[in-house]
Amino acid sequence: MGFLQPNLPQLDLESWRRGTRNERMRPLVAHLCEVGFGTPDVVYLFYVVKIGLYLLGAMAFAVATAGVDGLFSVGDWWSEPIVFQKLVLWTMLFEVLGLGCGFGPLNLRFLPPLGSFLYWLRPGTIRLPPSPALVPGTGGRMQGTVRGPVDVVLYAALLGTLLVALLADGTRSSGDLPGAAGLLPVWLVALPLVLLGVIGLRDKTVFLAARSEVYAAIAVTFLFSGVDMVVGAKLVMLVIWWGAAVSKLNGHFPFVVQAMMSNSPVWRWRRLKHRFHRSFPDDLRPSGLSRALAHGGTAVELSVPLVLVVSSGGWVTAVAATVMIAFHLNIISSIPMGVPLEWNVFMILAILVLFVDKAAYGVGDLSGEGVLVLAVPIGSAVLVVLGNLYPERISFLPGMRYYAGNWDTTVWCFTPSGLDKFDAGTVKAAMLPHQQLERIYGEAEAEVPLFTGYAFRAMHTHGRAHFALVPRACGESHDDDYLVLDGELVAGVVLGWNFGDGHLHDERLVAALQERCGFEPGELRVIVLDAQPIHRPTQSYRLVDAATGELERGTVLVADMVVRQPWDTDLPITVTPAPQVEC
Template structure:
């Protein structure tokens, strides 16, 4: 892998589509083991420069210089509360603009690299209200001028809160004599209201701003006295950590580790990568090493270390725990996982130092030092509500408020288009970007772009959901699966609503209905296999199959154990399903798309230079 050249799969793009679909999946999943996405190092450099310049450089400069602090003297401000507050607000601003997580090529944003504001400042784009039938004033799926104004008001409100100097108080000075004040609560009241309004109008924007984590922090900034605020912030980050650790119980997380490490740009050893799979290239299930890495260095660290930080009054133990959590987040960032939550990981690394070393438990900032035991209990209960509910009833709560970050247990989907049908999305949907495939055509010939799109399906097939999703497609499309264009839904959704962070709730039947209202697909032209996350107390996952023209056409469940036992390319056929309902008017469309396929002679062959490059 070079700086400008990637590792393209060892296939002939001109004849790639002549192979059966599952053979293509095998080629892509096997290639992923050694090279991941095969991304040129130039792409990772762009991400690093964004972090250094836009996030760390600009963020710390704005936070310090607008607070009367010396930017060039970090030792004087690293533990100033207003700097921490403003860095959270700065992160919120970047996230809700679309410049944080889910940005760039590793999230399916090729041209343009930014989703976010390109969509959300544009009327008539698709919006997804969480409860349109239950909350008055939120019905519909079209962004209005009102929605655009609310979104713009959030951007202005965040900017004002960041640039205004802090205000101090006798209470703060009594605890911290040398301080630059705190962010003005008066500018945060309106921000909280605006976030609630936009969240009820469009859950995509609300979650894109990572409101499940940052909005509680803003509430603490606004309403709690200083000592209680610091302790509440500790409780918040501990709940995020422990929730993420608990969500990794089960079989899914072991399957996350191998493809994540395979995509790590600094890990060049094929031997190390292949060691995380049972028997490359014939058995791509996770090895015992992968399970150990995931559950010892992942699950245990995320649960045990935060609890140590929350209760420890020993300086040495606290320092070691802080350093471990900093290393934990820096390691995750260094792997450049798809959806690239890099800013989030850097903020949490800093938060580990600021909260637990800057304001240690033995100096009056322990969990038992809060002004009221009842307040502590209320905050803990509020912070744990959605993680608990989301793990028991994942259909009711997004995986983000459920604190299942990168746990492998996601609602997911795969889309299938009859040849040519995908173009309807470009023609009929108002949005800030074209289809992912269309974006790639600005750089690559069609057959090369098609191979890149298959790489994403290959990545999905390495996870537990991939085996189930592809099994559903095989069952419903039959032999036609070789003719259809199969797309990873997370990336396709990204191009339509401008954000996705692995949350299948963004592209469930509500989005498909909104797409159908605009595109009018015929039966069989657009088929979706969609699965819900696994409840923590059940051994099955629920699924639906959707035909855009007919709606949901099948519901049922499958055993997680059956999915994780299979290979990505399904050599034994589809995994078994317990079909619980089928649409009475649904008849699978077969043999109806052959005449729409381009012949091999009509496909533009790729040049050698094109084969050397891969996004």
């Protein structure tokens, strides 16, 4: 990889373009497996600088507190309870501004590198209410998907209240916790949480973008006294780790590790990268090494956090903390797609504050009233259970199915006329990624990065299903008639944010766009693939025409996907018969 120029595969473009979509994808899968996306090093440096600015912001808000002095005298104040409170609220603000997950070129955001606050402060854009039939004010015109003044004011108020809290002093005693700066007043913590909850009833995109399952859950524990707050936050952290680990007990996760390590900017030796695949370049399923890393990481995430919770200091806590810090550093160094970098930095800082500095506090130290704080981790755990049993109903974020490879996904297939209607009928945060790539590389060269995106999906198990279902959704001439786009990328430009959640680009977004664009039958076909429930061997799919509705539904067997190559098209599909209507 060059510092400024990407490392793209060398192809005979004229002959390459004569192949089918899957044939054209095959050399790009091989390139991904030994080079990755070929991202210029300057892009990785850009993300490292962004992490530095995130940390600098956290430090600045910390020293804005009375009793916390010296920007670079971190050793004097890093363990103050109010500093941890502000770290959580600052990270929530960072994420809900669109500066964290889903930011920048590694998420195919170039011009500009984010949408988020630029989009959510703009009336007339699309919002997705979670339950229009149940929540007043979210139905009606265009199914209540038009962002209005109320939504803009609520979002602006959330940003404002978070900023006020970050600049406030501690006016509440920290109780039994050591610390000279006190704690934030309860109302300054409660107000942004209430606003976030109200926003979530009107627009689930903003609620998810705030990473509410992490930062809002921990912030709820700040409503309690000092020791109760610490114990509650520790247990929320435990649920986050365990939820993520349990969701990785599947056949998908080794494919995620294989793809992540292949794309890692740290491991650059091609011979080493070949070892992540069974037999490069002919058998590109995960090797024993990829599977060992996947299952070993899952075992660490299940066991070591429990040691952190039950230990009370000393060498046991130190070893466990070191292991978990290394766990998150490994993720950061891989610069994974979706770039949840600051989230991993936050987890490392939380380990140091909660489990190292405050190792002595455990469940036995809860006060009588503090027992109520247990409702927070219990509620989070219930969402994890429901999210794994009913992934089609619970977002992968509150379900904590992080990087498990088992996500709800969609594929959007546009005809040229359908794409023109999409461009004309929507207010977008940016151009579609392939259009941005055309600006950067030129129209002819942009095809290679576009197909590299196909190849990246095909390396995951759900990609096998995607490209087996495209012919069923679009017909025999799908290679010529349709532009195939990842639904996550479509959602990113018309919702202002995306981070791998198929719930943001399923039939509800299709319906919202149909009302705006008026697609004719066949102009937009969408493949909706639900995640695999933890107790079932299959994934359900639906084929949808934006104008006429559902065309077909059925299932694919995960065991069939994991034994196939990324370019295989012979995946068995079971079609669910349409219900018989009695006359």
